[in-house]
Amino acid sequence: MALLGNKFNDRHLSLGLHEQIYIDKPAIQEIKDEIIRRNNSIVNQLCLNVMENSVHRIEMELSEEEKNEAKLHFFQQAGIPGIIGVVDGTHIKILAPKKADQHMYYNRKGYFSLNVMLVCDYRMRIRYADARHAGASHDSLVWNSSELRGTLQRKYDGGERSTWLLGDAGYPLEPFLITPFRSPEVSSRQSLFNTKHSKTRNIIERSIGVLKNRFRCLLAARQLHYSPQKATQIQIGAS
Structure with a gap:
């Protein structure tokens, strides 16, 4: 020494x-x-x-018993069948990256960030996290390039037809991802469905809130004082 x-x-x-x-x-x-x-x-x-090599985390391989438990819980929430999890994106504030990359990380909210996609189950456990994308990336781009989407597509092609995730209007409607109707008429069936959809989906917003309050460096008021690459690793570690 x-x-x-x-x-x-x-x-x-x-x-x-x-x-x-x-x-x-x-x-x-x-x-x-x-x-x-x-x-x-x-x-x-x-x-x-x-x-070091963790830019996403996936734990969506559920047993039939786990799927049935999730489907039952979400159905009891608002009456939507077949749901096993909920997906949403959240922005993790970071320091300004090098000038050549700043346009990719400057988000619509007016600060530099990572756009992190998360999936939670009915127990508010984070089952999937993808923190590879810069803040200017749209949620649909993050979804379309995720390994999770590829996994769900393979399961669907293999015959799984009664299992879905819920996502907000920022995501595309897919055979394994249910999104709300756009601009439905008041009191219509579509509007009623959107109400049920929102009631079921709010668990992901609460899960993100719990995550950020447990690891307070993820709060926008704090921001991560690291490069985007290191901030990605910290986010995955926290998830």
Whole structure:
């Protein structure tokens, strides 16, 4: 350790156990601080190494029992059958990236961000997270390029016809993704469906709120003081 080398010469480092050495209190505290700093650095690096290649997380492989439990819960909420989860996007504020990339990260709300797509289940657990996209990306682009969509498409092509996610109007209507009607007439059947859809879907907004309050660095008032790449890893780690 460099610090020990600064405090003692080579002879001191080779002393046997039968010899005594005296270290003053400031030196002891400095040694303790150095040990703590190095240990924290190692732990932080290990965490970052785990997340280094993680730009999305998917845990949507549900058993039939889990699917049935989810479908029952969501049906009891507002009467929409076959729902196993809810998808939505949220913006994670970051520092301004390098100038050449700023146009990609400047979102419609007026700040630099990542557009993160999340899916939660009926227990408010995050089952999928995709944090690869810059803040200027539309929700539909994030969805269309996600591994989740590919997974659901393969399941649909394989014969799964009674399982859906719910998403807001920012997402495309798909055989496995139900979105609300656009501009329905008041008191129409479509308007009633939209009310039920919104009541069922609000669980994702609550889940995002819980996530950001647990990891407060994700709040817009705080923002992540890192590069977009590192901010992506932090978001996935939090999810």
